[in-house]
Amino acid sequence: MVPPERRRRSTQRDIAQRTGVSQATVSLVISGGAASTQIAESTRRAVLAAADEMGYTANVAARSLKGGRNRLLGLYTFESVFPTDQRDFYYPFLLGVEEEAARQGYDLLLFSSTGTDRDAARVGPRDAGASGTPAGASGTPAAERSIYVGGSNRLKIADGCVLLGRNVRREELSALVREDFPFVFVGRREVDDAELSYVAADYVAATGALVAELARLGHRRILYLRALEDSEPTRDREEGYRRGLAEAGIVPDEALIRTLADPADLSIERVEEWIGGLGITALLVEPTEDDRLTEALATMAGTRRVRFPADCSLALLGDPPCWTPELRDWTRFSLPRAQMAGQAVRVLIELLDQETHEPRQLTVPCAYVPGDSIGPVPECRAGAGAGARPESESESEPGTESDGRPVT
Numbered sequence: 001m002v003p004p005e006r007r008r009r010s011t012q013r014d015i016a017q018r019t020g021v022s023q024a025t026v027s028l029v030i031s032g033g034a035a036s037t038q039i040a041e042s043t044r045r046a047v048l049a050a051a052d053e054m055g056y057t058a059n060v061a062a063r064s065l066k067g068g069r070n071r072l073l074g075l076y077t078f079e080s081v082f083p084t085d086q087r088d089f090y091y092p093f094l095l096g097v098e099e100e101a102a103r104q105g106y107d108l109l110l111f112s113s114t115g116t117d118r119d120a121a122r123v124g125p126r127d128a129g130a131s132g133t134p135a136g137a138s139g140t141p142a143a144e145r146s147i148y149v150g151g152s153n154r155l156k157i158a159d160g161c162v163l164l165g166r167n168v169r170r171e172e173l174s175a176l177v178r179e180d181f182p183f184v185f186v187g188r189r190e191v192d193d194a195e196l197s198y199v200a201a202d203y204v205a206a207t208g209a210l211v212a213e214l215a216r217l218g219h220r221r222i223l224y225l226r227a228l229e230d231s232e233p234t235r236d237r238e239e240g241y242r243r244g245l246a247e248a249g250i251v252p253d254e255a256l257i258r259t260l261a262d263p264a265d266l267s268i269e270r271v272e273e274w275i276g277g278l279g280i281t282a283l284l285v286e287p288t289e290d291d292r293l294t295e296a297l298a299t300m301a302g303t304r305r306v307r308f309p310a311d312c313s314l315a316l317l318g319d320p321p322c323w324t325p326e327l328r329d330w331t332r333f334s335l336p337r338a339q340m341a342g343q344a345v346r347v348l349i350e351l352l353d354q355e356t357h358e359p360r361q362l363t364v365p366c367a368y369v370p371g372d373s374i375g376p377v378p379e380c381r382a383g384a385g386a387g388a389r390p391e392s393e394s395e396s397e398p399g400t401e402s403d404g405r406p407v408t
Helices: 012-019 023-031 034-038 041-053 060-065 087-103 117-123 170-178 203-216 232-247 268-278 292-301 337-352 379-385
Strands: 072-077 107-111 160-164 183-186 198-201 222-227 257-260 282-285 313-316 331-334 361-364 367-369
Touching: 012 023, 012 041, 023 041, 072 087, 072 337, 087 107, 087 160, 087 337, 160 337, 183 337, 198 203, 198 232, 198 337, 203 222, 203 232, 203 282, 203 313, 203 331, 203 367, 222 232, 268 292, 337 361
Parallel strands: 072 107, 072 160, 160 183, 183 198, 198 361, 222 257, 222 282, 282 313, 313 331
Antiparallel strands: 331 367
């Protein structure tokens, strides 16, 4: 069977020949810009009718290269947002971007370019990711996400772009600013040489409010477990923790700020050590984007050695990853992820409508989720809640537990 002959794609020149007008007139009508209002209505209708009959479609990439608007918004992710252990965390972000882009009359283009080692050398090293593994370490994929694949900005196909992810290449963000390419990051991000536009969760206020609630319940010895990487969200949470203590009249104890290198290390044995050795009555934990923390919390909740909140209150500084209603309803604050993403799209469109892309930085309040894992200081440990050292430590040597083990 002879395959059907492929039809040549119609061009603006073809439309001009059919309608008897210049190619420049066709271009003005097709582009739909402000200058197209100078074209007579009868001519405009004839051109559009001919374009429809001939099956003409505009080359949006070419239009973008000419400096025009094609009503395409990009979504660039610095890491995969579809693996099963992260889908519940990223899904609301993706949904928020998609829904708001459609509401604003824009199409959405997903970018997921990976670069070579040569591309990485052009723009510099990326940040450590959520796992804390630095770029180039053992186990890191050879090809990583890069905007400047081959040295050029592939995002320019779109009018502007929403950026998302933790494994950020700061040098690429700086390069985008130098190019005056409009973009908005979902989450607070900073670079040394420029101001960026972003829409972020207000971690400072949300963490401070959790500290205030614990203080209201009588807690004075509140341990903060921070993430390993020194990212903006982690710094914001620590700032909120310190502010909350100050506003409650509690003098910060640096021994109560600990780094959790691996969420799997959060065990009932560690909590017992902190209760006995540091006299804590409450624990604040910064969650990760994978399911390791969820598994660790489920394991702790399944024992009776430390009961939450009867023996120790516990709250999460964000949503537990992969949480479902049948799991423990931990006290926490919840990130307005879909709202953040939708707001990022609106900010991006506002930037597109400006002659100069002056950076805009917005924070969105988090929602308090009461849950069931915080409560008053246990009566038997009311002294520890007020700042006194626990009785079990009073007869042991400084820096050791009552059984002689070193405090961690």
